[in-house]
Amino acid sequence: MTSFFPATRDLAGWLAYIEALHPASIEMGLERVELVRQRLGLHPQFPIVIVAGTNGKGSTCAMLESIYQAAGYKVGCYTSPHFVRYNERVRIGGIEAEDAVLVEAFEAIEQARHETALTYFEFGTLAAVWSMVKANVDVAILEVGLGGRLDAVNVFSPVCSIVTSVDLDHMDFLGNDRECIGREKAGVFRSGIPAICGDVRPPLSLQAHAAEIGADLLLIGREFRFQPQATGWLYRSPTHEYLLPLPALAGEFQLNNAACVVNAVDALREILPATPEHMRQGLQSVALNGRFQLCRQQPQVILDVAHNPHAAWALASNLAQHPVAGRTLAVFSMLADKDIPGVVRAVAPHIDAWHIAKVAHGRGAGAAQLRECVLAQAASSPVSIHADVSTAYRQACNDAGENDRIIVFGSFFTVADIMRELAISGSAEIAAH
Template sequence: MTSSLPATRDLAGWLAYIEALHPASIAMGLERVELVRQRLGLQPQFPIVIVAGTNGKGSTCAMLESIYQAAGYKTGCYTSPHFVRYNERVRLGGVEVEDAVLVEAFEAIEQARGETALTYFEFGTLAAVWSMVAANVDIAILEVGLGGRLDAVNVFSPVCSIVTSIDLDHMDFLGNDRECIGREKAGVFRPGIPAICGDDHPPLSLSSYANDSGADLRLIGHAFSFKRQASGWLYQSPDHEYALPWPALAGEFQLNNAACVINAVDALLVTLPVTLEHMQQGLQRVALSGRFQICRHQPQVVLDVAHNPHAAGALASNLAQYPVAGRTLAVFSMLGDKDIAGVVQAVAPHIDVWHIARVTHGRGAGVEQLHEYVKAQATDAYVVMHADVKAAYQQACNEAGENDRIIVFGSFFTVADIMRELDMAACEKIATH
């Protein structure tokens, strides 16, 4: 039903309003958002790439955005969640959208929706694409929030779809195994368009969905591949071979994401011409917050949003690949509905001291619960409980020597709490070589 308009018509007022608009924070289905999209007359004429997957979505979106910017295109990029400011979710030409643009978009959506209740994410998705239309972008990159088939971004028609990886997460909504989850993520595929998958061992359900829908399925290791080289890596497909630099994002696993990106760029060359130099520049310039992001030295402070076992495995790989002379201290908190045991198990061998706390979110796991999981997986670990994440971080800083490392991880909310404490302008990304 319709509600009274926000008390203040600024961005903060609108965000509070749309957050309270729908009784559920997540409501799967496309009918409501599609109805409002039609009422808005929101029919983008620019090419759209949809990016789904359990992990790697943000990295993939960032690399696509960086390459197309290097080629001189005006990009629109929509990702979620945000860390500190809602505006982080929408970038136009690589710059966060202004408050006034979002407010105008929210007002247009509110007028169009009538009595149709939209979730926070649905409202935001429509606002993001509305902003991109208003900005007349050349290409839009839309990150799926959850799943794919029933996610709000899927009301828009892509010219290319990417599924980065398939693992166990959001099982309450997507199913209890990789086959169920793979089918949901494959829902972003469309007949006759490139359907790219960067998972080394994709579930059969993804291939079956792609084949049944008539999509142009492109699996890594089959339709395209990559080879590591001393000075970078080599992208290979039946049509092209490119010598490329390591992406400026930490972790060898990023090559799977990068290969998907290059395959997508390759597929769209007729519509959006890009040179090898643009690809090289884009990969070298890409930056992404909260993914093994180094924000301080002596001691080193690293932020990583790893919040499921697959992402935690990647974090563990990076901790091993980039060792420090001293100890590694963790500032750790997670949501209670995540696989806490799996995350702790993946990272525990690389951590000497754990500082744990409840994250400032309604779904946050209790500190006693976190303590039980950590002690179960790392019986000899030194674990300290704190009132909140900020206190945990401050204590870790007090204890850490100049040769030590502090890794803040477990949730977007955990990282966001510490981002507010740091001078983020001084943060730097670590580049792989």
């Protein structure tokens, strides 16, 4: 066995090491991570829920985590990407994993991997589950990073799988239409276990794969549904009906995610009992940064990671449902390989002025490209170009009156820059104020 430890063995040293370990940031396939999992003897005995989907994965994981915590379970939750600290990706008992826990996990994986070159995400996925095993959690919630079928998370055997939505994103890896993408996401389904889909137009490929492998497919609008009420929302399935409070996360679209979560909790009630009261508590206390997150008043400052058209339409809906007396100023930056025109098209009717900059990432779109996309959709809106996202935000603050609002959106990197600017923790424990 050959093992090469990083020059410094603190968390920063390990992260720099694993980022450089594999020549590609993304390499689809399960062979490498499965081989190392076997060498580690990593066979979790606790129930695992896998969450995939184009949008809504983070919200679904957070709501499920919150409900099971309300029920008294020790919950492990693995999500990505992070905003400010890598530790945000791994929560145990609702608390971010400490540096020492992650370092110990990275060391164990490095010793076991031999010559196998893992990607950053593969290394991190194994470390997350290794940490949860060590912490003896009662249940783990694992968010898929990309797709589903060939994602590192999929080497673990779930007791329930959720696909929140299927839309166009990451098409270089997943395919050019919803049918191709749906098939990839359906790869997290398993024979004989609940396979929940929250997309109101589930691709035929997803349904066909579930039937082919004998998964227990549960579709929103068919096996379960929701109905908004004056005092909350009503969840219905053939066996249960609950009147529940609106989730603490803003947006009507969150009811799709919440319905999937309640359906999962119901499906798993024999192995993870939870009551309607636990559901109520969990939905009311859930917190998740970067999803229409209000973090300042007068003027309002809202952070949203919307980075594809599907998410941008949800953002546009939220902006329309929460009007302000004054103007809406955008601080906007995206990655070049995303559908920038599609995102701008969705949000442009709700924006009065744009402050744009290249995000601090190698894949960031240039300011000229961003400006061209904005002007194509909103030719009459003022557009200002800035050296970086933080400068764009500061200028927007200077321009905004107390009745205005600033919406920061376009990517996780865009939101993370402003979180650092505002000294906001990336942890969901610190809710918007």
